Amino acid sequence: MSSAADKSKNYLNHEKGLWSWLTTLDHKRIGIMYMITVMLFFLIGGIFALLIRFELFSTGGQIVDADGYNRMMTFHGAIMVFMVIIPGIPAFLGNFFLPLHLGAKDVAFPKVNLMSWYCLIIGAAISFFSLFAEKVATGWTFYTPYSISETSNGAILLVLGAFVMGFSSILTGLNFVATTHRLRAPGMGFFQMPLFVWGLYSTAILQIIATPVLAITLLLLAAEKTMGIGFFDPKLGGDPVLFQHFFWFYSHPAVYIMILPAMGIISELITAFSRKVIFGYKAIAFSSVGIAAVSFFVWGHHMFVSGQSQVAGVIFSFLTMLVGVPTAIKTFNWVATMYKGSIQFQSPMLYAMGFLFLFTIGGVTGVMLAVMAVDVHFHDTYFVVAHFHYVMVGGTLMAIMGGIYYWFPKMFGKMYNEFMAQLSFLFIFVGFNVTFFPQFILGAQGMPRRYFDYLPAFEPLNRVSTVGSWLIAIGFLIGLYVIINGLLKGKKAPDNPWGAKTLEWQTSSPPPHTNFHEQPVVTGGPYEFR
Amino acid sequence: MSGHHIIPFSVYRNVLIALLILTVLTVAVAKPVSGFDAGVFNFLIAMGIASVKAGLVLAYFMQLKYDNKLYLAVIVSTVLFLGLLFSVAMIDWATRVPEISTL
Amino acid sequence: MSSVNKPRSEGGHAFHFDGPEHEFETTKFGIWLFLCTEVLMFGGLFVAYFLFAHKFPETFIEGATYLDWKFGAVNTAVLLVSSFTMVLSIYYAQNNKTKQCVNMLFITLACGFIFMFIKYLEYTHKIDLGLLPGDMFSFTGEMGSTNLGLYFSTYYMMTGLHGSHVLVGMGLIVWCIVRARRGEYNSKYFTTLECVGLFWHLVDLIWIYLFPLLYLVD
Numbered sequence: 001m002s003s004a005a006d007k008s009k010n011y012l013n014h015e016k017g018l019w020s021w022l023t024t025l026d027h028k029r030i031g032i033m034y035m036i037t038v039m040l041f042f043l044i045g046g047i048f049a050l051l052i053r054f055e056l057f058s059t060g061g062q063i064v065d066a067d068g069y070n071r072m073m074t075f076h077g078a079i080m081v082f083m084v085i086i087p088g089i090p091a092f093l094g095n096f097f098l099p100l101h102l103g104a105k106d107v108a109f110p111k112v113n114l115m116s117w118y119c120l121i122i123g124a125a126i127s128f129f130s131l132f133a134e135k136v137a138t139g140w141t142f143y144t145p146y147s148i149s150e151t152s153n154g155a156i157l158l159v160l161g162a163f164v165m166g167f168s169s170i171l172t173g174l175n176f177v178a179t180t181h182r183l184r185a186p187g188m189g190f191f192q193m194p195l196f197v198w199g200l201y202s203t204a205i206l207q208i209i210a211t212p213v214l215a216i217t218l219l220l221l222a223a224e225k226t227m228g229i230g231f232f233d234p235k236l237g238g239d240p241v242l243f244q245h246f247f248w249f250y251s252h253p254a255v256y257i258m259i260l261p262a263m264g265i266i267s268e269l270i271t272a273f274s275r276k277v278i279f280g281y282k283a284i285a286f287s288s289v290g291i292a293a294v295s296f297f298v299w300g301h302h303m304f305v306s307g308q309s310q311v312a313g314v315i316f317s318f319l320t321m322l323v324g325v326p327t328a329i330k331t332f333n334w335v336a337t338m339y340k341g342s343i344q345f346q347s348p349m350l351y352a353m354g355f356l357f358l359f360t361i362g363g364v365t366g367v368m369l370a371v372m373a374v375d376v377h378f379h380d381t382y383f384v385v386a387h388f389h390y391v392m393v394g395g396t397l398m399a400i401m402g403g404i405y406y407w408f409p410k411m412f413g414k415m416y417n418e419f420m421a422q423l424s425f426l427f428i429f430v431g432f433n434v435t436f437f438p439q440f441i442l443g444a445q446g447m448p449r450r451y452f453d454y455l456p457a458f459e460p461l462n463r464v465s466t467v468g469s470w471l472i473a474i475g476f477l478i479g480l481y482v483i484i485n486g487l488l489k490g491k492k493a494p495d496n497p498w499g500a501k502t503l504e505w506q507t508s509s510p511p512p513h514t515n516f517h518e519q520p521v522v523t524g525g526p527y528e529f530r
Numbered sequence: 531m532s533g534h535h536i537i538p539f540s541v542y543r544n545v546l547i548a549l550l551i552l553t554v555l556t557v558a559v560a561k562p563v564s565g566f567d568a569g570v571f572n573f574l575i576a577m578g579i580a581s582v583k584a585g586l587v588l589a590y591f592m593q594l595k596y597d598n599k600l601y602l603a604v605i606v607s608t609v610l611f612l613g614l615l616f617s618v619a620m621i622d623w624a625t626r627v628p629e630i631s632t633l
Numbered sequence: 634m635s636s637v638n639k640p641r642s643e644g645g646h647a648f649h650f651d652g653p654e655h656e657f658e659t660t661k662f663g664i665w666l667f668l669c670t671e672v673l674m675f676g677g678l679f680v681a682y683f684l685f686a687h688k689f690p691e692t693f694i695e696g697a698t699y700l701d702w703k704f705g706a707v708n709t710a711v712l713l714v715s716s717f718t719m720v721l722s723i724y725y726a727q728n729n730k731t732k733q734c735v736n737m738l739f740i741t742l743a744c745g746f747i748f749m750f751i752k753y754l755e756y757t758h759k760i761d762l763g764l765l766p767g768d769m770f771s772f773t774g775e776m777g778s779t780n781l782g783l784y785f786s787t788y789y790m791m792t793g794l795h796g797s798h799v800l801v802g803m804g805l806i807v808w809c810i811v812r813a814r815r816g817e818y819n820s821k822y823f824t825t826l827e828c829v830g831l832f833w834h835l836v837d838l839i840w841i842y843l844f845p846l847l848y849l850v851d
């Protein structure tokens with residue numbers, strides 16, 4: 001059926017011009033637009049990370065004063081959380097590959113999909129305005145009473161920006177749940193779906209259930225600041241801890257919005273590059289949903305020292321450790337998949353193995369922090385900073401990078417320079433450990449987080465950490481070079497360069513406008529290697 | 531063709547009548563209006579009537595009774611998660627011991 | 634691919650669906666998921682209400698005495714009737730009776746206006762008395778509780794968020810009226826009408842709970 005002329009037509013040259021991109025309803029193009037925006041935001045957030053580390057290179061002020069430091073820290077946190085990691089995997093890779101994985105022609109609601117991109121852009125614009133034009137120094141958590149008593153009104157704008165970006169997240173989640181339920185290819189039941197889809201599906205449920213609570217929390221915060229409604233103000237009988245309950249009811253599941261799709265990508269990578277059917281498909285699939293469910297029961301572990309009652313603390317401490325169970329199920333299954341597989345050490349697989357190593361450290365220190373007695377000691381120290389960077393950067397970012405390299409040939413129809421990609425991985429992996437491992441030690445010694453200055457005793461390890469941040473920066477710059485070079489000069493990619501089995505590799509690279517030349521029909525599981 | 535189920539006009543009319551009667555009942559048993567007092571049950575009665583009304587709207591006006599049960603699952607799980615937020619926050623509030631700073 | 638260019642009111646559908654029925658069911662599922670997010674958003678306020686009412690029962694009982702239950706009861710009835718006319722408009726669309734469908738939508742819209750007008754009367758009355766939220770509370774009459782402002786914060790936040798949803802719903806109904814008058818809704822296609830209806834019923838549902846919680850506290 002498909003002639004050569006048919007094959008040369010793909011989603012990239014289907015229509016031309018900037019306007020056709022800005023008004024596109026094609027999920028693949030929207031995915032690419034997310035890629036560009038998220039990478040841009042990551043660059044900005046990364047620059048602030050480097051500035052923070054540079055500031056902490058020595059005791060005393062280097063480049064900014066204490067207020068400036070608080071603002072930089074707010075910048076880094078707000079940008080990385082709301083604009084990079086939350087939309088990172090679902091909205092970018094998920095948008096592009098969910099319909100392809102399902103054998104669908106598009107997501108269920110293409111217009112809503114485009115709208116969610118504009119929500120992200122508008123929300124980000126408001127946030128950037130508040131961060132640059134007004135002085136916001138609350139950190140990304142907007143804790144009351146700090147956010148309310150602050151003299152500038154920047155916090156309201158930042159909150160408004162986060163509110164709008166929350167809508168972006170809700171709309172994406174809604175689209176994905178509807179797509180997964182209704183648009184699967186003929187023959188594809190829930191247990192023939194690739195595990196990346198399971199990850200995205202669990203994430204989407206979290207986005208739908210958790211994000212509205214953030215929306216109302218932020219509305220209440222804005223009302224508190226403008227009208228003094230007193231919900232979070234003890235003077236009128238309100239309760240600042242209530243804000244934290246509301247906030248973490250969203251923001252703890254949000255952590256899993258960040259990590260669940262990453263785990264989905266890792267499942268894909270490990271099975272594809274071990275050339276072996278995934279071990280324990282159902283266990284991994286159900287553990288995704290399990291993590292999503294348990295994630296709603298654990299938010300109070302952020303509040304062990306916030307004045308929450310002891311009883312609630314004990315309950316949360318116990319429930320938090322439960323998260324370790326489904327997470328460990330996944331990790332063991334991945335390792336079991338690699339066992340006796342024909343492992344190919346190409347760059348996506350390197351990232352997957354980097355994920356296993358770093359995420360395990362992040363996860364185990366998480367269980368340590370779940371112990372109330374330990375948390376009281378470690379709370380708000382660099383130990384916590386190191387822990388969540390091991391999860392967020394070592395987990396999510398590693399998975400994004402692995403996913404980009406894995407699907408790069410499919411997205412753009414070109415191959416990238418494998419050697420440079422591996423070099424980039426080496427810098428990022430080593431640099432990451434050099435940056436954040438010392439922070440575990442610093443935290444255990446009692447260095448508090450979010451401080452502009454520290455005691456001279458902490459200086460040597462801080463210097464090591466800062467040097468590490470430069471290594472990461474070099475790694476990501478090489479990564480950027482690999483992507484740009486691949487786009488400009490890459491060799492033409494075959495339809496299935498890795499010999500993977502999921503549906504997206506059965507269509508041409510890059511895929512045509514309607515995804516598949518013929519409607520695929522599914523007859524077996526997603527990973528039939530042997 | 532569950533979504534295109536046409537419900538007879540009389541069903542809608544009867545539901546509306548039931549809803550209006552229940553509204554009158556809510557007002558009639560409210561202590562500030564009628565002085566009717568069932569002690570701690572006042573609140574439960576008010577919420578019970580409201581829930582019956584909500585159930586009628588959901589079942590007939592929103593057609594949950596005739597529609598795909600997936601929608602029912604969506605709305606039930608929503609309410610359950612809301613209950614979770616409430617009950618855990620309530621556990622915290624109910625068991626909190628006020629501490630006055632000695633400083 | 635021929636169905637792509639066929640208008641939906643004649644049984645066409647977007648290219649990524651199998652048929653009009655598939656599209657209808659999927660859209661409806663999407664709307665239900667959206668309603669779920671709405672419930673959770675209001676849910677935050679309900680949780681706050683229950684926590685505060687539990688902590689300060691006297692304040693909430695006293696606060697409710699400043700509200701006139703008659704206004705609330707009338708508004709409840711108005712919204713219930715509007716929900717009824719909303720389902721009727723879908724009912725008439727299903728039976729290909731465009732004129733009655735449009736009329737029912739107009740009645741629904743009128744109910745929305747009545748509701749908002751009564752809300753306006755209530756709000757202005759309270760603002761005149763100084764019964765304002767939180768820090769802005771400036772009522773000078775005799776009061777039993779010291780933090781009545783907290784009650785009025787909950788009152789204004791809940792009814793305000795609800796009222797804004799009524800306004801959005803009214804806007805959507807206007808949009809439906811325009812489309813219905815063009816004859817776009819019939820037994821083959823009434824998806825948007827159905828979805829707006831679901832949203833309107835949700836607004837009604839929330840008010841069903843708000844009325845006893847705010848006006849009839851004891």
